[in-house]
Amino acid sequence: ILNVEQSPQSLHVQEGDSTNFTCSFPSSNFYALHWYRWETAKSPEALFVMTLNGDEKKKGRISATLNTKEGYSYLYIKGSQPEDSATYLCAAVDQTGANNLFFGTGTRLTVIP
Amino acid sequence: SQTIHQWPATLVQPVGSPLSLECTVEGTSNPNLYWYRQAAGRGLQLLFYSVGIGQISSEVPQNLSASRPQDRQFILSSKKLLLSDSGFYLCAWSGVLRVGEQYFGPGTRLTVT
Numbered sequence: 001i002l003n004v005e006q007s008p009q010s011l012h013v014q015e016g017d018s019t020n021f022t023c024s025f026p027s028s029n030f031y032a033l034h035w036y037r038w039e040t041a042k043s044p045e046a047l048f049v050m051t052l053n054g055d056e057k058k059k060g061r062i063s064a065t066l067n068t069k070e071g072y073s074y075l076y077i078k079g080s081q082p083e084d085s086a087t088y089l090c091a092a093v094d095q096t097g098a099n100n101l102f103f104g105t106g107t108r109l110t111v112i113p
Numbered sequence: 114s115q116t117i118h119q120w121p122a123t124l125v126q127p128v129g130s131p132l133s134l135e136c137t138v139e140g141t142s143n144p145n146l147y148w149y150r151q152a153a154g155r156g157l158q159l160l161f162y163s164v165g166i167g168q169i170s171s172e173v174p175q176n177l178s179a180s181r182p183q184d185r186q187f188i189l190s191s192k193k194l195l196l197s198d199s200g201f202y203l204c205a206w207s208g209v210l211r212v213g214e215q216y217f218g219p220g221t222r223l224t225v226t
Contacts, residue, residue, distance in 0.1 A: 042219075
């Protein structure tokens, strides 16, 4: 089992602002890091999967970085829009050989129009 | 394309009653299957995973059990519900890749009264 932590727990930003959140995980026994977006009344949706130290992934205005040596990942949203409002979850996979995700508690983002 | 179904969507059950939640996947073969729970104020917690028919692994000891009677069917059960079983239950599937994304169902909101 991996202990994954996310901060902040919640965040309110104005439309157009850029923002970022943090996910931290044990650097030992780490295998992969996932980011998901979970909108209210919908299923969690996969954003990124990263494995290598220094990985950077981008999808539209959203990007993520990974530092496996120090055990953290950042998710960035550039020019936040109201439709970005959601809970952003990160999850780590350990080295046991199974594809089991250990989730953080999430960052709840609210973008104010 | 692959789809994942869960039912029921919501459920209110008294303490001590049995539980059966069902999850089915379409459009893929031999998926890995997972049950997660989100309790109030907490993150998603992996309960069970399965890599094949009849193969169930439990991550957290509790009064819940899981079964996989068919390749694309995953069932979460309890003989006697506790108040602490209340929460949001999500089923997910993934391919066999170690870093494969997981795809989540719509979830079941369980309230134990």
